[in-house]
Amino acid sequence: MLQSELEECLIRCITDYQTNIYRLAYSYVRNTEDALDIVQESIHRALVSAESLKNPDAIKNWFFRIVVNLSLDFLRKHKRIRIVDDETLESYSSGTADDYPDLDLKRALEELPMKYRSIVILRYFEDMKIEEVAEVLQENVNTIKTRLYQALRLLRIQLNDDSSEEVQ
């Protein structure tokens, strides 16, 4: 594919997914201005480095990866990432499963460590396949499955049969 065609594909992808990438960025930074800055910087970075993209079919995942990485960079710079140790993590998931009202469930998601939250967002909110999530986050598929299972456990969400098969 010619570089100009690749750039056109990328621009189409950016335009088609602009609301998705805004929501994705916002879900990390929780601030309109910062999310818009990340969208702008992501587009700039994607267009500048488009020539490094070898597989045009992977444009969407590649672009989403840029958005995720820039969002995480932003949080690191602003020290908004909480380091949670295994013991604390375990305490999140202790207790019996129960029905969460909306607010508690939302808070539980917000308190989920980033490595789990990213997977939940991409898999369930952006409707990506496990393989696509793995590509965006540059992890292997089994790692994503394990973390997804742990994330749902931390959220105390019972999976239906189809989802259960997916993460086991």
Added chain:
Amino acid sequence: MDNPIEQLKKGYQDIPIPKELECVVEQAIKRRKGKAPASK
């Protein structure tokens, strides 16, 4: 009642999209196009 994932997804989809987004996207694309036209 929706399942928990659907509840969370609805909250995600309800994140308001600012009216500036379209302009920010357009400007970012134009900025790049203006500076460096695509090579052959």
